[in-house]
Amino acid sequence: MLWQKGRRSDNVVSASGGGARRFGGGPGLGIGGIVVVVLISWALGKNPLEVLSLLMQDGGGPAPQTQTQQAPAQTQTTEFVRAVLGSTEDVWQQIYASKGGQYQVPRLVLFQGGVNSACGSASSAVGPFYCPGDQQVYLDTSFFDDLSNRFKASGDFARAYVIAHEVGHHVQNLMGVMRKTEELRRQGAPMEGAAGLSVRQELQADCFAGVWAHQAQRQLQWLEQGDVESALAAATAIGDDKLQKQSRGHVVPDSFTHGSSAQRVRWFRLGLERGDVNLCDTFGTQQL
Template sequence: MKWMGRRQSENMEDRRGMSSGGKTIVGGGIIGGIIGIIILLLNLFGGENAQMLTPILEQMNQGQSASAEQRDLTAKEIEEQQFVKTILADNEDVWSTIFQENNMQYKKPNLVLFSDAVETACGNATSASGPFYCPSDQKVYMDLAFFEELKTKFGAQGGDFATAYVIAHEIGHHVQTLLGTSSKMRQMQEGKSEAEANKLSVALELQADFYAGVWTHYNQKMNDILEEGDLDEALSAAHAVGDDAIQSKIQGHIVPESFTHGTSEQRKYWFMKGYQTGDIKQGNTFEEIQ
């Protein structure tokens, strides 16, 4: 992905130099173990369900050291910071343009990089939660160690554009908050069975994938960002985090009624639809999954 030399956002906070004294381990690893698997299945790329995990995380991690440490960032971490700032700026530029085209004003979110654990307006979370968006403070939270887990544990291809796709997906949840889609979805879930409520959650997640594709479409026109293999990186990441792929990997069988984020094929389809059309009005996933 071509990213160097462009504007970097000022709306990013890097907390990686301010980590807790002891690494918060859930089930023996960042996403490992039974508890980590449950969190992953419920919250991977989610954001909307992050606060529901807080009591579990706090109970299971009692006794962890909380002594504060501060350190200088490594050269690699500084480069990662610059990359994330650039991708965040690209999202700001693209969504400001799209909102303006539709006679709306875009409110920029913040993005927080952290290591191990983080406090948010949606409650406390650990790396096991995966990247997520908190609507209460309108911030995206990411531990970049997630992407190594995505490669080693779930077979994703990896690469810088895979990271860009994930950031764009989480910003997609911010767009849904600004448009009122997220609050409408929660209202629609009221009184529904768990299976029906899960379908609505799937629609929300697939729409965020669609928005990530729309962002890619616009950013390619604006900045000529794509290099050979970049789309494959995004599709590989989308495939790896499909509910069916995760459940097959973890438990050896799938339970479709428990899906909350969509299948691998659905996630790839909606990302590509957004990329190919570049039309935000074609992303009504709620209508198409019924």
């Protein structure tokens, strides 16, 4: 991926100051730690998401919305993140303008180990995430190492897909999708499961990531041989079925939160091949 061709965004910052912290003040949960938590939760008949949510509260007290932010150090990784985020800004601004709207760009926060956001405290174990409360994407760049080493999805375009997916959640937030999903959850609509609202929301973010990839390629012609395969490998590696098979030996579709590998690949590929936001209606289809 010739990411150097991309315009650098000015909306990438680093978290700093005393606000950044890890779970319980200790060394924090790594990928192995989160797997242990999930396995113990299942053994006790608990919902792993609820257990992880409790851990993320860091003792139960309210977390500060954010900590001091500053310009990131100029490394190859931060330059890559700035280039990808800059491309998402250009693509979504163009899409919004074509519909007579104005895109509100998000900020991307780089952190190490742990971070505070308007959504609470989180460690790097939760992976990249988007917080609608402050409209910021949070990324511990060590996740890129996990993507290559644990998930066997190496390559710059695989990393770009991860960023674009989280930006996809920001687009959902701007569109009111996340608010509507939360309203339906409060009314008792199922969030988990192979066709749950959480899965539909995540798959739409995958499709939006594909739309970005399609439009960015038209603008920059920056993809090289093998790039698409690396992104599809990433989508495959983080499917619920594959992760459950690795952690517990079998698959439980009723507990899906992000979609199966096949679903994630399908929706990302749809956005990538067609580049049409209107095709990303995962909430209005029976067949995911």
